[in-house]
Amino acid sequence: MDAFRFAEPLFILLALAAPAAALLRVWKGRAEAVVVPHAARWAPRGLRAPQSRTWALYAAIILLSLAAARPQVLEIRREAVARGYDLMLAIDLSTSMLAEDYERDGAVINRLEAVRPVIQAFITGRPGDRIGVVVFAGRAFTLAPPTTDHRWLERRVGDISIGMVEDGTAIGDAMGLSLANLERARGGEDSTGAFIVLLTDGANTSGALSPAGAAALAAHRSVPVFAVAAGGTGMAPFPVFDEQGRRVGTRPRPFSIDPEALNAIAETTGGRFFMADDQAALQEAFTEIDASQAAEYTVRARLAATSLHAWLAVPAFALLLWSIAPGALPSRRKRAA
């Protein structure tokens, strides 16, 4: 329901200046004026003092007073109920994500480059969800808490790069941080409809919380974890950099994923495990995740006040300028001869 109010109602009293000025003009502003028919045709342009300028001045005073009282329309937005997910994307940014074992349009790309557009498309395709992002390597930190501002979120995902976090793979910490973000976003409500997408290419090597412990916690909170293993096991081309950080070549390097651990996490929490060793499999994994059950979430009601003072102040200043513009004589009260 919309409501109208003046934030500073006392300023409305200033509008009384207009009738006061009119009364003063009547009381003291009488001036001799002779009746001369056709005189307006003799008076050069610019010396006329039409009554309209006086009325414009009064109107400007009243409008300015009302503008100073800060009129507002209060828009009371009801709590919006929507169907959607509350989900956290936990994205691995360890250096192993540099492994170039993906292809797109015939070009070799690394794992992060393969994952990034899929994640962005995933975000775009879910306008009703609150989505947050946790990135992790040796440590985990929140890139974005759960939000419905998906444009902003896509930009943030576009900005992530390997090396932002010290190297390592803290899967347990990432899951724990994701759970914390979900709990905070839900405000203590139950976690129905909340889940975590864990995207990693390695085994847990660091962090304070073990993946199994984090999985137990997630299961306790009924938050399924969908684990996506990016890349494959075995040898994969890996870029070689010199001391200045310039890429100088590519060298095969062994990689190993711990699918059992990831599968255990998924099973413990009621999620699923996906092995995405190519682009199509990655896309398919996210498509399947997309089929998860939707959940209700609420947006807190808020009171939006729209100020209307500009609608009054602008015409008021225009009237004021016109009423005191050059050529406007001090208006006087006519007296019939």
Add this chain to the structure above:
Amino acid sequence: MTGPRATLDPGARESLRRMRLQLRRARAAGTGQHQSIFRGRGVEFDEIARHGFGDDIRDVDWNVTARRGELHRKVFRADREARVIVVLADDPALRFGSGVRSRRDALLEAAALLLMAGAVQREQTGLIHIRGDGVEHVPPSRARGRILAAAASLSAAPAGPLDTPARLDTVFPLLMTQPLGSTVFWLADSPSEAPPRALGALRRRHHVTAVRVLDPWDEALPQALDAMAYDPVAGRLVRLQDGPEARAAHERWRERRERLWREWWPEVSDRMNLNVQSGAAAALADFLHLRSRAAKRAA
């Protein structure tokens, strides 16, 4: 109908006396037959005569001229009596006079004098007084008392509202119902708009004489003028200041006013100027007398 009794002030009495004197003189200067002094040219056909130098070309009878091979003209006889209707457009534009009297005062005097003259001459005399949105109509009558009462009432009539112009459009239908060939005295301010279409029909039906009053300010603005003025025509308060620009504007207005005056009343003999500073009686009597004599000469 009895009109309100009004006492004429000594000045008006004197004007009336002079007017009556002028009228008697005008009548005495005639052939001895009683003819109306109000008529410029009669409308009754009298005879056909040869066209001579100085005769009005409008009177040429082209049928007779064609038959006889030389110019002949129609001769009209002035009516023995005329139906006189005095129209006074009591407009706010009349309420100005740079001297003691206003244009309205002068036109009221002229209207009253014309009514009194009609009464004296026993003409059927009537009055149409337009003021603001209203019209006061005294139908033409020979009853002297009734006409004089109308004149007295008119002299005492208060001015209309300053912001309501006289509606001239109301008078045309009224005049068109009057008998053909009536003599109409049109007392008003100088026209400020182009002549309405109805004016042509009016002038074809009746003999209309326009009377206006000129003030010295109408001819030129006084020097060193600096005054606040209210223009009831425009409905605005203005500051009048002497200066080249104001004088040029005034001159443009004056030229337009004269052009419109001539457009409304093309015949010189149909328009009359009174001076606001001098009495109307002598000027009216002279105008009517001269025009009556000119009509006789033409006949």
